[in-house]
Amino acid sequence: MTTEFAPPGPLDARDATRLRVLQCIRSAGAISRTDIAQALDSSPATVTSACVALLEAGLIREEQRPPSENVQRGRPRVMLQINGDALAVAGMKVARDAILVMIADFKGDEIGTYVSPLAQSRMSPDQLVQEVRRALDAACAALDMSPDQIAGLSLGMPGFVNGESSFMHWSSSVTERNVNFAPLFRRDLPCPTFLDNDANLVAKAEHLFGAGKGLRNFLVVTIEHGVGMGIVLNGELYRGERGCGAEFGHMKVQFGGALCQCGQRGCLEAYVGDYAMVRDAFTGRQVDAAKTIQDILDAARGGDTLAQEVLDRASQILGVALANLVNLFDPEHIVLARSRPPFDHPYSETLLNALRQNTVQVDAPLPEITVRNLNEMMWAKGATAHGIEMVTLLKLRGEGAEDAA
Ligand SMILES: [Zn+2]
Known part of the structure; x- marks a missing residue:
């Protein structure tokens, strides 16, 4: 189609x-x-x-x-x-093991949600689009809707993504670099589809429905497999000139440091992302692919010094990196959002001390910090908010817009 x-x-x-x-x-x-x-x-x-x-x-x-x-x-x-009732949109987030789907009406009210499991976390561009199609069809079937009723689909993905052109420079979910998804979407999906960076969509969700409601300047830092950020400046999402700004996770924290999944060395997420912490906490041991952050916490509690060092180092590096954000942006509020098991490491005393010690000293309190154990569907909800905005523009430019103004 x-x-x-x-x-x-x-x-x-x-x-x-x-x-x-x-x-x-x-x-x-x-x-x-x-x-x-x-x-x-x-x-x-x-x-x-x-x-x-x-x-x-x-x-x-x-x-x-x-x-x-x-x-x-x-x-x-x-x-x-x-x-x-004007229209329905689908918001989706490509996670490691599933595509999370939320379908909402034009008011933004949820019609329903659906989780479409993924057999693998990295796919070719074609496979990814096929998985999106499968997720859309299955979600619609589960909600007793037809895919033809969906006026637009907004897809959030980790990585360097240009939200205006649906061009993906790099993503940990895709096996190729520099992919223009627009023609693939047009070929395989039944409705207009918009791609954006997933952390931008969480920032959008926080701005419309969460801690950023009514705020003009705030940051959302997402910590999961990788580390992402959404920046809201003067009430608007800041994307950068090429549409792929705010890659906080790839800010360098060490010259020639640990290898990052982006291919460079010394990135923040090569110390703080889940994959990096699991890699480092179990170095030189029988590495079990199924190990998680929870295993590191359990090991540290059980007296494992390597696990404890990895946790402390991640807290310290993240604290300094957040201090740098405060020094650069002077935001009103920072949301630290993560979707996996609630645990206190990102907000530990080590992190807070590093944050306090490295923030430029002025006679004003630090910005407020909210730690959000991100409901996984918040990503998809952010995507619906973006989809509603995009579809509104298409409708206004297409149907009855020309003679109306
Ligand atoms: Zn990197």
Whole structure:
């Protein structure tokens, strides 16, 4: 099956206004045009024009409400609401052992979730797209939906990914480098599909639904197999010029240091990522591929000095690296998110001491730090939020957008 669509590309001023109006309706629940104009400090004509486009695309609907009680002979008020039934989107995260799927309506409310197991954690680009198709079909079948009902699919993947062009420079989930996924998506998937870095999607989820709600400057650091980061600056996700910025995990912490899965040496995640800690804690011993962070913790508790050293070193390096982030960005808040068994190592005293000692000293408290034992579906939820935004742009540019403005 082939679908014809172009990625939405950069926002122009008209798109930006329409998205702001839509966001205003989304946060208010139900709101009149006059109140939107007031909230956005816009002219009524601008708001009316944006609403015409949103109504024609079927993304919002009108509801007549009786005049307020204190207005004796007022006219009925017309309230605008998000049309939750307008469309459904699928959000997916490619994890090591499964593709996590969430299907949501246009309001962002969950319709259902599905976990599609993966036989292997690294795949060719073609295999990956086939697995995504399989996950979509299985999720839809489980939820009694047809894949044709999905208006857009947003896919989060670890690695260096350009979210605007669906070009992947490198990912630990894929066996090849420099892959343009856009034509593969068009060839094999039934709906417009958007690729992004998974940590960016977690930042998006935290911004819309979590600890970053209402904040302008905050960071989300994800620690799992690798280490990722999402940066929100001035209320917007910062992606960098080539769309693959914020690779905190590959910040160098040691010249010629430990080998990283990206092929370079001395990266942060070569000391702090799960794979690196397992590798180092069981060096020179019978290495069991099934060993996990939990085994390192158990070994350390049992008096194993190598396991304890690996934990201490990871806490110290992560603490210094976080201090560098505070020194660079001066954020309001940092979320440390990890999806595997809750354990206290990333937030240990060693980490906090390293963070305090290496932060530039000013007469102000450190940014707030939240440790999040990330619900695995939060990744997929972030992907749905991104999918809703992308599909909105496609709808506005395609259906009824041209004559509306
Ligand atoms: Zn690296």
